[in-house]
Amino acid sequence: MTIRVRFAPSPTGHLHMGNARTALFNWLFARKQKGTFVLRIEDTDVSRSEARFEDLIYQDLKWMGMDWDEGPDRGGAFGPYRQSERIELYRQKALELVDSDKAFHCFCAEAELEAQASVARAAGLTWRYPGTCRELTRDAAETRLRKKEPSVIRLKVRPGAIHFRDLVHGATEFNSDVISDLVLIRTTGLPTYNYAVVVDDALMEITHVIRGDDHLSNTPKQILVYEAFNWAPPQFAHLSTILGSDHSRLSKRHGATSVQNFQEMGILPEALMNYIALLGWAPPEGESEIRTNEEISRNFDLEKVSKSPAVFDLGKLFWINRHYLKECPAGQLVSLVIPLLQQTGWIGQVDAMVEGWIDRLIEAFLPRVDHLSQIADMTDSICSFDPDEVVRRVEVLEALAVPGATEVVRELGFQLSQPDKKVVHEWKKIVAAVKANTGQKGKNLFHPIRLALTGTASGPELDKLVPLFEEGSQLSLLKKVKDCRERVCGFAEAWDSAQTSPR
């Protein structure tokens, strides 16, 4: 028998880390087992679901590199794959259950039951549906139905224990005493989650249900539905929750938590996939944690997945991302960085010259970056150069207080101002001249140069920065990149005037 798994998100927005991992584990399992991966959209909650969110889910999944064999957009032999298109099916199936006396029409007022429940809760008791309509005769029910009394269809929960074996948690047992006669079909005619999943999973012939831990307590209810239909339940595998750094459930307030967030940040999809796979799973000792999906899926084993919740560690994601960034072909990086640079307002239309410049930019900044959007930030802070502001920075003030530092700046300005200087090619010569004429060397030589050029005490090698400034100044960008001469001379001037007229 071939394995069939499914990922069944609700279209309520971008994919979240928890869902992304559920999708990934399903996908890994399907690929490893040469099975079928089906995508199903659970949109029975009309208040939260929106059709446009469905596309977001497809996009996120595709971006991460996952594909599916069946789904609303791809079709398949077990469709439709949107719950909203299966409403009639759920209703029919529920009616079958009523016919076989496994379920019943219930006319109890929701408000009244709720009131009972809250009384019970206040008394510290477990509330269960009292069974009022359970014993209604078929005729009585029919008449009330004909009178269009509002009603739901509820399952007759059988007494006794419910056992199942979870692939990650092992043998699990629940007592049905705690389970109320659950609603299958609501007053509105729409199915409830716990009912619809079962109908879908069974009819779509899903063999393994791999989903979040939060469904573990729902599983016995669903098994009851399988039993009522005389369907064999699938295998279950419940994945642990992903927690935020404070050990509470991961949510927006923990910062970036959706696939979209990471994409915008400039995290590579391979990195995100790799990291998420590491949440609750680890390769054998001594083997690298950096591995492709192929490698992960090759020895992926659901029973090896951790039962305990995992804290999402941005730092480790960044570490993995840095790794993939280094391996990423330059051309691809350039095209990823372009939109980020456009956002900061530095570039508009891109031609081959600009691309070349961006390539240099990446080369200079990449080693010190966790994710691509930092390249745009760094470009912004280093290319914007306002001498009057720079000259007031504490780090500049401190560094220029060192004896000989101002001479270095002045001499550098002088050297750069010589006519016909080919700054990029002669940079080494220029520095050598400054060195010879000021007698400064090492840190005392380079530190002032760096400051006069960039305004900050740290950053990429000057050899990389100089061509960046020179070439950038020739380009017609949205903002002007100042060349080296302009920077140093502007700096020297601002410095002098700040000294003579301290504010």
Place this chain on the structure above:
RNA sequence: GGCGCUAUGGUGUAAUUGGUUAACACGCCGCCCUCUCAAGGCGGAGAGUACGGGUUCGAUCCCCGUUAGCGCUACCA
């Protein structure tokens, strides 16, 4: 409140399934490299396995309680 799940350094995971100086990775600290910050290389600190009881010659591993976190307890999914 009831029911369930989980519990190994700061974080993610190992520990041949009762016998190890409790391992690896991220992070952190230090050193080397270096004009600087990164990157890279090298080294180090950090847990006696949530807590308390058992069982056993011996418990990270088995059992029981406690605590904490999370989930379910809906006509949300």
